[in-house]
Amino acid sequence: MGKGYKWTLLSILATSTFLTACGSSNNEKNIKGNDNVNTNSSTNNVVKTDKTDNQNSEDNEGLNNMQDVRVKLTCNNEKVIVKLYDNPTSRDFFDQLPLTVTFKDYANIEKISVLDQRLTTKDAPSGSDPSVGDFAYFSPWGNITLFYGDHGLSNGLIKLGKIESGVEKLKSINDDFKVTIEKLD
Template identity: 50%
Template sequence: MKKNVQRILLSLMVSSILLTACNNRTNEENTSSEENLTTHQSSKQGVTADESNNGDSQDSTLDNEGSDAMEDIRIKLTFNNQEVIVNMDDNPTSKDFLSLLPLTLTFEDYAGTEKISYPSDKLSTEEAPSGIDPAVGDFTYYAPWGNLAIYYKDFGYSNGLIKLGEIESGIEKLENLNGDFTVEIEKMD
């Protein structure tokens, strides 16, 4: 009987050790997966895993700096010795457009409401809404056709339309243009 009790105790100890070892391995795998996820999410935001683990206050500072920086980005459209200033929105499509600058494009009138042009590259539609109802002065991208559109008259909701920014000054200069015109687009300092 004593040998049976010893065998049972030995079996319990071995089982306990094995379960503890398995549990540690599972915890290590979970921790590794969480670290990989954190690293992946942080790298998408331009932050290293070490920076993302330094506390909430640093994370909120980085988020605020990123959004402030994007809010301050403006572009200049130059044509016929005129300038139009656009304040860019903070979205992936706007950022993709900014990466193409400087650009020289030919714009044309479309439907008496907007000036359009076709950049050579399609822009990202990541995180884009299904569409918007543009307002006068909106600088947009129409994903189905791959064109930029600057609205100088009111227009209704459009599927596939993504707002890139809003004209800060000079919309009246576009409204009165007839025919095709060449525009130089560049980021402002």
């Protein structure tokens, strides 16, 4: 290989590394900290939302406040209860219920299921750093996920809610499993 070719490749590699590093540090600043912070990717402005405010959004089709909204995931008479966060993606998910989906294990830290219909990513952060018990939507793949292990920062991951009970049951399920997800009265 000639010197010019090597320098061109090295220059491309350095530039892409620089751009990736800049984007990652900016994402981490927007993601870490308060779960009530959403970023607008087109302007990178941080907008705080108060989950206790009654919001009248056209996206939620009559559901004005998701402060105490829970869903039930049922598999083989076992129940997992999830409290949903108040954001456009969670409201979009809630509007699709009830659903029956098949979950499978992914990387020994989460159970995932691809949805038939993608959820909105309106006003969503560019990513998040999930923890055990998080219920989330991974927008690049169009799947919902239940975290039972630790995971690092993930671009495109939108937290939908938090598992209130039953997270310990997830780790012990090894095979694919069907789950009915429904609104909890």
